[in-house]
Amino acid sequence: MTRTPSLGSRWLAPLLGIALLGGPAAIVAGQDGPTASPSAFPPGALPPGLTPELIAKLASGPTPGNAPRPDDFPPLDKVTEGYEKVVSMLDGKPSFYTIWVRKRDGQMLAELPREYARQKHYIALTVASGERFAGLQQGDMYVYWKPYDKRLALIEPNVEVRSTGDNESKASVQRLFTDRVLLDIPILTIVPQGGPVIDLDELLVGQAAKFFPGVRISNPRLASIKTAKAFDQNVELAFEAPMEDGQLQTLHYSFSLIPENTGYRPREADERVGFFTTAYSDLGKFADGESRVRFVNRWHLEKADPSLKVSPPKQPIVFYIEHTTPIRYRRWVREGLLYWNKAFENVGISNAVEVYYQDAASGAHMEKDPEDVRYNFIRWLNNDVGTAIGPSRVNPMTGQILDADIILTDGWIRAFWKDFHQDLPKIALEGFSPEAMAWLDANPKWDPRIRMAPPSERDYLIAQRSIRGPQSLGGHPAGLVDPVLMGDNEFDGLVGRLSQVNGLCLAASGKSRDVAALRLHLAATADDDEDEGDEGEDKDGEEPKDEEDPKELLDGIPEEFIGPLLADLVAHEVGHTLGLRHNFKASSVYALKEINSNGLKGETPFTGSVMDYNPVNINMETGEVQGDYTMIDIGPYDMWAIEYGYTFDDKGLEKILDRVSEPELAYGTDEDTGGPDPLARRYDFSKDPLDYARNQMRLARYHRERILDKFVKDGDSWAKAREGYEMTLGFQVSALNMMAGWVGGAFVNRDKKGDPGDRDPIEVVPTGQQRDALAFLIENSFQDDAFGLTPELLRRMTVDKWLDGDGFRRAVNDEPTWPIHDRIIGIQSSSLTMLMNPTTLRRVYDNEFRIPADQDALTLPELLEAVGSAIWTELEDPGEGPFTDRKPMISSLRRNLQREHLERLIDLTLPTDSSSAAQKPIANLAMMQLRELKAKCDEALGGKEDEVDAYSRAHLLDACQLIERALDAQVIYNTNDLVPAPSGRMVIFGEQAPAPSR
Template identity: 55%
Template sequence: MMHCLIPTSLFAATGRAILTLATLAVPVVAVAADSLPEFSKVSEGYEEIAPSDQQDVKGLFKVWKREKDGQVIGELPKNFATKKYFLALTVSSGDKYAGLQSGDWVVQWRKYNDRLALIAPNLTIRATGDDEAKASVKRLFTDQVLLDVPILATGPSGGPVVDLDSLLVGNATKFFGNSVRVTNPRLVALKQAKVFKKNIELAFEIVGASSKLQTIHYSISEVPATNNGYTPRAADERIGYFTTSFTDLGKYDDDETRIRYINRWHLEKRDPKLKLSPPKEPIRFYIEHTTPVRYRRWIKEGIEFWNKAFEEVGFVDAIVVEYQDAATGIHMEKDPEDVSYNFVRWLNNDVGTAIGPSRVHPETGQILDADIILTDGWIRHFRFNYHDLMPQLAMEGMGPDTLAWLAEHPSWDPRVRFASPSKALHLRQQAAMAGSLPASGHPFAAADPMLLGDDEYDGLYGRVSQKNGLCMAASSRGMEMALARMNWALTLLDDKANDDKKKDDGEEKKEKTDEEKKEEVTKSDKDKDEAKEDESLLDGMPEWFVGPLLADLVAHEVGHTLGLRHNFKASAMLTLDEINSRDVKGKKTITASVMDYTPINYRYESGEIQGDYGMIDLGPYDFWAIEYGYVLDAKKLPGILERCTEPALQFATDEDTSGPDPLARRYDFGRDPLAFANEQTKLVQLYRERILDEFVEDGDGWGKARRAYELTLGLQVRMINMMANWVGGTSIHRDRKGDPGDRDPVEVIPAEQQREALKFVIDQAFNDQAFGLNPELLARMSVDKWLDSSSRSQIATEGAWPIHDRVLGVQSSALTLLMNPTTLRGVYDNELRVAADVDVLTLPELLNTISEATWAELSAECPEDRDDRRPMISSLRRNLQREHVERLLDLVLATKSQGAASKPISNLARLHLKELQGNIQKSLESCGDKMDVYSKAHLSELDERIGSALKAGYTYGSANAGGGIMQIRFGQPTDQSRDQVFPQ
């Protein structure tokens, strides 16, 4: 017998808490099995649940329920200690994303006297090889106890009996996380209890957060044995698969210690002698009965895209699609939450989301279950939140170093600059706090690689979605559909595009009389009406248009469930002219993979015809990736990987999008993204010309005009961001030494391409004409306001569109993209990456180009016919120039924390400020009397500000090694410190 002696001093210090143990000694007594209550007593009033699949087959374990109150008890197998169990979790009702996989646990049971401990085994640190290493790792890296429950009795089969209500409902938050919280434990109902040979299905209705009724579903099964015939396959960075990984401390070579297996299904040929054989067990998807009938065939088509790739590796009908249908009752007995079935689920929640999570064997990477979630929001999408969309577009591609700079300089942050004044302070504080986090708060620093859905990229922040998260394909498609609805409302573009092209080609057009114009409009309206009658529409859009887009989205998500990650280099396979050609349309795919985020292909004047609007099949990368993952003969793998240098097989994924490679980007399109950006810019101009006359129809609110303009502004920002990434960029290749072609893994983007990209950004962000604003449009950009929950975000929105704030948001974001230290450092480093006789964009050239474009008015002749209504420097340009000065001031004061390039950047910024001050003074002296008051006051204030800043910069800069003043007030953002010295 063991005793625990308690010192008197400890009792005095801790009081009553110790008294509950003992005053002198605590005997620890093992409880004998025969001291447990008889099972007949415990199970009184309970009835055993028979297996649902076959009456004469034993279930995974025995379960009993009591009808009067829905209580459930279960008996574990007698050999429970030798088994690993899989707990698959789903919130199946009472949540906007009900049906999305909500996590999973691999657990084991261990008996401690009269209690059972539920244990999560250590699977991340292992040891192979010698017995000594295995023993050491087992001793050091132990398992985790999640919870414990009492043993109620010994069951009829000799196994322990536990209270499943107490286990699964009482510990719901432990299993599901904070997304599930039982707020009233007195109100719990058993909604489902099914026993199968291989699994148990239990669902409970609870009162969750905010007193909402929720149903939580547990699917319990055994983890398959590792000797089930499945062979793990090593992952390779040249091809994009999700991975299951662990550390093997039985190995001593650093390159071998980390073991990574790709996630894939276990496919075996039914007849290995056949070149094309069906699999023993196909991957079977059920399309949930909630899916609108009008969309089902397109979903099926998107799933079956992948069968073509499997045929290349010897499988026919590798994926089988079934419809679950409430009208006929077919497959209605199958629960989507059941791990035995893979479902495509449809949610009518008015949110643009699609995600393809899967559950995998924790030791081998074998995919066990997958459920794709589709929502209706992206199809119906038109109303979008400007304040959410614009920062997201402007922040695309920014890495941790840039986020660190934004945390110290919130006035550079697009999230702050696009925010309304009422929210800006809060966002500044958020950005400053994020700067103290690892990687400056970049989502990937906090993302658990085992749960890649648990961060902002998949639109389901705070939720666990297992493998294959990080998917924004649907939100991207939502914006595209909003543009599509605008495109349709403004009529098809072919006639207008052709007319404009004829103008550009010099073809004269005969001016029509008023009668001819009227007749033409009448005929056009009649033709459109007849076309609508003949055309099959899906929720207001032609089926031939939206159907293939849905199939493409589904194929993307199915790719995730097959193990594939995103490939954001796939869109660079063809040029725009090739995409919009007769050789490609309807015959070839327009990108290398469905795993990219590919914008809808709206042609303006590229190529010879309107090509396919979206993907119509898999791309060559998809076939290659499936070949690597699913080819049966492992001896072929080295030869498959050697193809990694082929242009159509280039790969870059989510973590690459915040790096220096401009082709590793979401939402770009074509081998030459500049051509795509120019094409989109022409469409933006066309849309804006037609907003008032053709988009807003009689009876519409004028808020529609505002939404339409902001949508075009979002597209403009997307193009600006995309092209700014080329400045200071490098191409990154994942090749290994010895791969064909012997490519350098890092290649500087050609100087001419960088200059063209820089010109595009300047043209689209710095020039007033780029925004397409005029008094007539501005007078009609109001906002619709309703005092209800669906329009709450509009209540505080200003009725008159805030012109200068919105435009400055775009201008400031462009300056951030071009002048942040990460971009400048990239330009500076690139000067050493190429030989001295090779043309390269230098840091002085970049800063000179930005300055000359920003201050073009100073080099022009003195104004003649200018006044306060027609100023020498427009109000939009004055804002830009002030912003540019502030950026240079921040760069002058940059500290060494910004890296080794901070000093040359600081010196060049100081030189530019000196030269700029001289040019301002010359302009004031030569043109002062001819200047309008606005321009004169603007230049005078900046002259004083620059002079004070340079003087103060020298004074404070000499006091510390950093050469800056950020240390004046500890804990304050640089913006505040600078403004304290140089008041605005």
């Protein structure tokens, strides 16, 4: 006999939607279900329309949405006929989703959890096979399911805007900032006392593009099930299907439950320490700065025994090294992971990070799938691309890191040389601001990407720019961020994502340059080492190694080089998975002489953090010994950042942050690299990068002298000479770019008012350092001997011709004869761009105002005069004649440079759409310098034409004429039309003058 609960019971009233107003209320069964009525009814009697069955149904819990009833559908056994239930747990307990599969035709069904309508689910997405970066996390979704009659909608809650204020603000935010429906799918049936059943292959294959933007499955009927595993907190599902191009790809989906009330407490982010953040707007707060809430992304680490000062973790962070990782490298991967344990021990957790090898031979941990959200993997891809990335997935409500995978590829280890066309323009543009990039976008002849391109491609590249039009931020990576897909550029993943992604981390790209440089260095110094070994002592004063104890080689590189490089790279990516962002100011801790000393070597990391892009350290006469080639541990900044993010003492955070002004804790990240701080740069090195830049130039000269004798061995192609020389150009351009940032620079500190040290947030770079940097650029890019070219070297700098693979472009585009003038002017024009772009000139101009008038400062006139005088020295001191066409007064390289400089000055005089207040004084100074150059050119030619060779005479005559045309341009009033002619020369016209042809 069914017992009818008393309608006066307070536990039943809320379920029935009854307002208890001092007594029972009548319920009337209407078209939309039972409704409350204020009329009373006798105690113990059922209201009209309210049956015991209905009461039992209502008592079982609230019905979410417009949920249908089980009897509206066919029975479960009918729907699952021919399917096999997936059982993955040994104890046989129910899984998160109940999964049925029919493998013969790739069909899959799923029953959602009974409490699905009250849960938030997490979907982690991975392309598991069939592309070059298979295994890289593709994205994630924080979602819930909601029934609409006989369909289920997958909905993404709005977590970007919230309210923790009063009830009115919460109601308003909920009404204005609604959730988003991603897709919907039919309900096949409903399991009694269970959840709805859906067609999973229709969802995950038929609607794959809604999970993986850009994925287009050509024929869903050819999809097959690759993975179907069901566990208590997650299910792992994967389908292989042909894409539009026919390529088979495996799409992996991890569905997991986002648990609530785990004890995790979010930690507020602070801009003085570099963490990825989970952020939202809280419109229930009104105090200044409170409405934007930011939490650091971190793992939920707890002490197993809170009473201990140092305790093992309750749940460690466990990484598995995938079995595809070459055995010869596994110990170095493990070492890089374990570097971080010392930082966690500092906050009271021992062995916070654990590492295990997955091994195919022994079967160890082979049952674990890297795509399974329960496991964190180091994955190794043999794709011949130099990439590494350390993304993590986080709870978008709290910032708790849930899952992390690190991707390493083998391409950087294979690096023997770096492509001139692809690499040098990137190096030359390193650190350019969005403002400068926008200028280059509108002025392509200033752009290193155009000037360093082969002549056969330049017109095409310029035409492509004209077709696409202006780019956001001039094409700066920050303006190209895709908030959904990751891996486009270094900024991608830092903006607009719920989860933490560090974007295309370029650390591995830098390591590939390091490996190429090491190979060049080892090849060139091998004979030197043998000669020094014969003398009984090596150059560092150490005893030579026994000839019977040769260095262990890993893929052609001594393990003592490549092993620590790999450990350093892994430690960098692990740092990302722990929540840390890049720190590009960390390399400024020690001077180069300290780094290459017995005091630091093998004992102390030579920079503040592994989160910087630290270049390989090759000592060329700067220090008593060859110091460590790379980082040998995490640095002091890394220890400090982990202490802030993971300490258990919430009240001690301010004490931790009080250390912000300590030099070894300097911090600057991705968005700082385009700013004025010259220390916030990728690939720079040491406390005084000028020392490192000079070291790089010594390294370039050293190898240029040895390319023919040492680097190219008997039996090698002479194309290797060309590759070796272009690598030395990489050293040179990197050094030039590094020092350009010091001109007009200002150090930026993230200190807050009251922080110890009382540092100003902006400190102009000392004038002496700016002048030294300017002199370095002039000496190493404007002088002919800066490039170390000789006829002997040039006669051997050929190129191999192969029409297959990556060699096709070089075979078609690169002539066997190295294009001397195009290559050198490409670098020189890039140096001019670094110094004379409007952003650098504006910074110099603004800094004049920041420095008190009674103190020395680098001024705009001084900068422009220094550049101009260095480029046109032949006008003041032509040297000793007689000059002939074979021994001209002005060399061919210098003539190209002078013409380039002249056109840059004219460009600076042209009217622009720039709103910068510095534009007019820049234009005036450029015009003044043009007048002075005209006078000097006239003087150099006056009465001496017979003494000047034909090349130099023609060059100077053309320069005079070009300046005259620029100076003679007339301003016609009553018009606003100011048009630069196609040649770049200024043409200003009005009603009285016809407009030139565009």
